[in-house]
Structures are given as structure tokens and as C-alpha cells.
Amino acid sequence: MMRMLRELAAERVEMCFAERRLTLVVLALVAATGLLVDAAGLERLAGGAMPLFGSLIVLVASVCRTAKRGAPQDTPT
Numbered sequence: 001m002m003r004m005l006r007e008l009a010a011e012r013v014e015m016c017f018a019e020r021r022l023t024l025v026v027l028a029l030v031a032a033t034g035l036l037v038d039a040a041g042l043e044r045l046a047g048g049a050m051p052l053f054g055s056l057i058v059l060v061a062s063v064c065r066t067a068k069r070g071a072p073q074d075t076p077t
Contacts, residue, residue: 021062026055029050029051029054029055033050
């Protein structure tokens with residue numbers, strides 16, 4: 001049981017850090033939102049919308065970049 005939980009945790013960490021650029025951009029987005037809300041006095045509602053829409057934009061950009069590179073073929077021929 002413990003081994004299975006360890007493998008599951010390792011898989012989650014690997015999945016999170018597999019796309020380093022995506023992870024760093026999302027962390028930067030969250031940090032920028034926190035700074036804008038705390039330091040610049042941005043409204044909390046706008047601060048909540050910023051990560052929502054920012055994450056969607058980052059996701060679409062990541063998918064487009066992957067599509068341009070060409071997705072790896074996992075299916076056997």
C-alpha cells in the first residue's frame with residue numbers, strides 16, 4: 001500500500017514538472033497576481049480573474065506550441 005502511494009506521488013510530481021516552461025509560467029502568474037493584489041491594491045475580484053484567464057491563455061499557448069512541434073506518435077505502426 002505504501003509503495004503504491006509513493007509511486008502515485010512520484011507520478012504526480014513528474015507530471016507537474018514534465019513541462020518546465022508551463023510550470024514556471026503558471027508560478028510566475030500566481031506570484032504576479034499576489035504582488036498586484038498586495039502591493040498595487042488591485043481588487044480581489046480582478047486578482048481572482050487574473051490567474052483564471054491567465055492560466056487559460058498559458059494552456060492554449062502551450063497546446064499551440066506542442067502542435068507546431070509535432071506531437072510524438074505513441075501508436076505502434
